[in-house]
Amino acid sequence: MRYGIFSDVHSNLEALEAVLAFFRKERIQSFICLGDLVGYGPNPNECVQKILNLKKIQITAGNHDYASVGLKELTWFNDLASRSIIWTKRHLKEENRNFLMRLPRLIDVSDFTLCHGSPRDPSDEYLLTPRQYLDNLEFFRNPVCFIGHTHLPAIFYADSLGMIQHRPLVDGETIQLDPQGKTIVNVGSVGQPRDGDVRAACLVYDSEKYEIKIGRCPYDIAAVQEKMRQYSLPLFLIERLSYGR
Numbered sequence: 001m002r003y004g005i006f007s008d009v010h011s012n013l014e015a016l017e018a019v020l021a022f023f024r025k026e027r028i029q030s031f032i033c034l035g036d037l038v039g040y041g042p043n044p045n046e047c048v049q050k051i052l053n054l055k056k057i058q059i060t061a062g063n064h065d066y067a068s069v070g071l072k073e074l075t076w077f078n079d080l081a082s083r084s085i086i087w088t089k090r091h092l093k094e095e096n097r098n099f100l101m102r103l104p105r106l107i108d109v110s111d112f113t114l115c116h117g118s119p120r121d122p123s124d125e126y127l128l129t130p131r132q133y134l135d136n137l138e139f140f141r142n143p144v145c146f147i148g149h150t151h152l153p154a155i156f157y158a159d160s161l162g163m164i165q166h167r168p169l170v171d172g173e174t175i176q177l178d179p180q181g182k183t184i185v186n187v188g189s190v191g192q193p194r195d196g197d198v199r200a201a202c203l204v205y206d207s208e209k210y211e212i213k214i215g216r217c218p219y220d221i222a223a224v225q226e227k228m229r230q231y232s233l234p235l236f237l238i239e240r241l242s243y244g245r
Ligand code: ZN
Pocket: 008, 010, 036, 062, 064, 149, 150, 151
């Protein structure tokens, strides 16, 4: 099966459309979304609807999704994130709010695990270090776990000598996973990349070949920024799309 995996769309419709066009070329058969469909960007309803319309999709909840429907306190967020969540809360249609409320925190499929942050703390932990990778191993039983949340595409695994390896995932690179190992793969962010590459990030997972490939998709950043300005969303959130930080 060829899976198209993506995360952290953050209400960025143009970036989402670019990723879905890339997935069409990649002959994707099934989709996975790892949460934070909304928050930050100008098109929460359109993004939720577009993701819902994908056939064969599995979706886990992100911290922004829960906060935008009142399932998480705003005290967890910095001031700019809180302002965008309050805006999102006001604009979300009821049907989309109801949908986000029902999203699970973690999904265990037969041979992989899915969540937004980490298996240990599915909607909140920012998994960034080898130490955190080690601490999370006991919380998933599959050979691979796909996550998002940090907006940084990366892979964590133990090599043949048992050393923990952690590195960013580079555009176009194909990586063979170890079916006997335990790998954590961060698929990056569609709608607000923070690794210095402004293009939307996503991942193709071929479960037969046991291979992953990161994809980076250019999109019309200026169009998104213009909408954010019209809605008076915070300037920093508008500008960071130009830097990918
Ligand atoms: Zn996010």
